[in-house]
Amino acid sequence: xxxxxxxxxxxxxxxxxxxxxxxxxxxxxxxxxxxxxxxxxxxxxxxxxxxxxxxxxxxxxxxxxxxxxxxxxxxxxxxxxxxxxxxxxxxxxxxxxxxxxxxxxxxxxxxxxxxxxxxxxxxxxxxxxxxxxxxxxxxxxxxxxxxxxxxxxxxxxxxxxxxxxxxxxxxxxxxxxxxxxxxxxxxxxxxxxxxxxxxxxxxxxxxxxxxxxxxxxxxxxxxxxxxxxxxxxxxxxxxxxxxxxxxxxxxxxxxxxxxxxxxxxxxxxxxxxxxxxxxxxxxxxx
Amino acid sequence: xxxxxxxxxxxxxxxxxxxxxxxxxxxxxxxxxxxxxxxxxxxxxxxxxxxxxxxxxxxxxxxxxxxxxxxxxxxxxxxxxxxxxxxxxxxxxxxxxxxxxxxxxxxxxxxxxxxxxxxxxxxxxxxxx
Numbered sequence: 001x002x003x004x005x006x007x008x009x010x011x012x013x014x015x016x017x018x019x020x021x022x023x024x025x026x027x028x029x030x031x032x033x034x035x036x037x038x039x040x041x042x043x044x045x046x047x048x049x050x051x052x053x054x055x056x057x058x059x060x061x062x063x064x065x066x067x068x069x070x071x072x073x074x075x076x077x078x079x080x081x082x083x084x085x086x087x088x089x090x091x092x093x094x095x096x097x098x099x100x101x102x103x104x105x106x107x108x109x110x111x112x113x114x115x116x117x118x119x120x121x122x123x124x125x126x127x128x129x130x131x132x133x134x135x136x137x138x139x140x141x142x143x144x145x146x147x148x149x150x151x152x153x154x155x156x157x158x159x160x161x162x163x164x165x166x167x168x169x170x171x172x173x174x175x176x177x178x179x180x181x182x183x184x185x186x187x188x189x190x191x192x193x194x195x196x197x198x199x200x201x202x203x204x205x206x207x208x209x210x211x212x213x214x215x216x217x218x219x220x221x222x223x224x225x226x227x228x229x230x231x232x233x234x235x236x237x238x239x240x241x242x243x244x245x246x247x248x249x250x251x252x253x254x255x256x257x258x259x260x261x262x263x264x265x266x267x268x269x270x271x272x273x274x275x276x277x278x279x280x281x282x283x284x285x286x
Numbered sequence: 287x288x289x290x291x292x293x294x295x296x297x298x299x300x301x302x303x304x305x306x307x308x309x310x311x312x313x314x315x316x317x318x319x320x321x322x323x324x325x326x327x328x329x330x331x332x333x334x335x336x337x338x339x340x341x342x343x344x345x346x347x348x349x350x351x352x353x354x355x356x357x358x359x360x361x362x363x364x365x366x367x368x369x370x371x372x373x374x375x376x377x378x379x380x381x382x383x384x385x386x387x388x389x390x391x392x393x394x395x396x397x398x399x400x401x402x403x404x405x406x407x408x409x410x411x412x413x414x415x
Contacts, residue, residue: 015379029399060366064318065311085320085373159366161303198402202365203356204298206383207394209402234292238409242299243365271398274383 002100002180002187006047007257007282008040009193009221009250010133012056014125015273017089020132020141033277034139036267040281043264044134048148049190051097053104053176054127055154055252056194059084061124068160069116071172073108074123074153075101082122091128091143097150100183104152107179113172118155127153130194133279149190154252158195158245167229169248173255180256193253195246197268198239199275208241209276214268217247218280221254222263228254253282260285297411298387302364310362316340316350317367320374329374356386 025034061082079094105117132141200208220228236245267279293301319325329336337347349358372382384394
């Protein structure tokens with residue numbers, strides 16, 4: 001039987017990927033952010049999962065306005081880093097776990113979560129920056145020749161209104177847990193939620209940051225996940241900036257950990273370009 | 287307050303809802319086309335000619351040619367799509383954010399280093415906040 005052994009959530013800022021790719025991680029400006037990832041790297045290496053189920057959103061890269069899937073799942077054997085307008089990031093191809101991904105697709109759809117199955121999907125910074133931050137080498141985050149873990153990508157629409165609600169995301173996480181536990185192979189799985197925290201990238205209000213709101217969100221991932229499920233769309237936008245709605249993806253990770261979870265580590269840093277960068281590591285309570 | 291009124295009450299914010307998605311479809315698909323290197327080259331070699339491929343409005347076309355970042359957002363551009371245009375011109379998210387909020391990139395970066403734009407006073411157009 002497969003099992004979920006941990007959860008991790010992190011921001012996925014494109015400028016963070018650029019800082020890694022351009023060798024700027026050790027500068028005075030960037031080093032405090034990257035230093036904060038070393039404990040999470042050590043935790044991940046210790047847990048050494050067979051697969052990461054990585055929840056992220058595509059940023060007008062693999063999907064355009066032609067087709068807007070609310071929830072997608074990557075079922076392919078591999079996913080190439082995308083060219084987002086300045087050439088692909090110099091990181092390894094992401095290896096999938098096709099058999100597990102198809103199992104999850106079937107299980108989730110029969111559980112009434114109507115996933116879009118995706119065979120061709122270049123993956124953008126939303127997926128590759130979290131891998132660099134957590135699987136890269138120390139605070140430099142240099143990518144290895146091959147990513148050490150297979151990845152099943154789960155994509156969530158948070159670009160076109162309306163994104164799925166927080167409760168729907170949390171419930172999808174619970175369904176992922178159920179599906180994982182019904183899988184025949186003995187696999188250890190870590191679930192990632194990515195994006196956020198407070199940030200707004202557009203309009204006259206660009207640059208909005210709300211440390212107090214973000215801190216309460218981090219606290220309540222373990223203390224009051226019920227509250228987090230009921231946060232309405234408008235509150236995310238008003239309090240965390242329009243692009244802070246990405247935080248609903250953290251709730252998929254949290255839902256996958258079961259009713260109770262323990263916090264092992266967190267790191268919060270302002271700014272990562274336009275964004276309050278957050279990181280948290282959780283494990284399911286026994 | 288209706289949902290639409292609540293959206294419109296948030297200052298300096300243009301939610302990518304059904305209205306903006308319909309209004310901005312061709313503009314955003316132009317941005318999306320810049321994901322391919324050959325299209326970036328074709329656009330930079332002949333901007334007007336390249337834009338003829340996309341049935342956008344004259345106002346949207348002017349916004350593109352004049353690099354009117356906030357104007358394009360008001361005409362239905364989505365920031366993630368528009369970032370492909372920024373990248374084509376060597377402009378970062380921070381550059382565009384500075385331009386949209388009326389300051390230089392350097393002033394904007396300094397604001398972020400100092401903790402970002404404060405939430406207090408930026409919640410609502412209509413109420414004390």
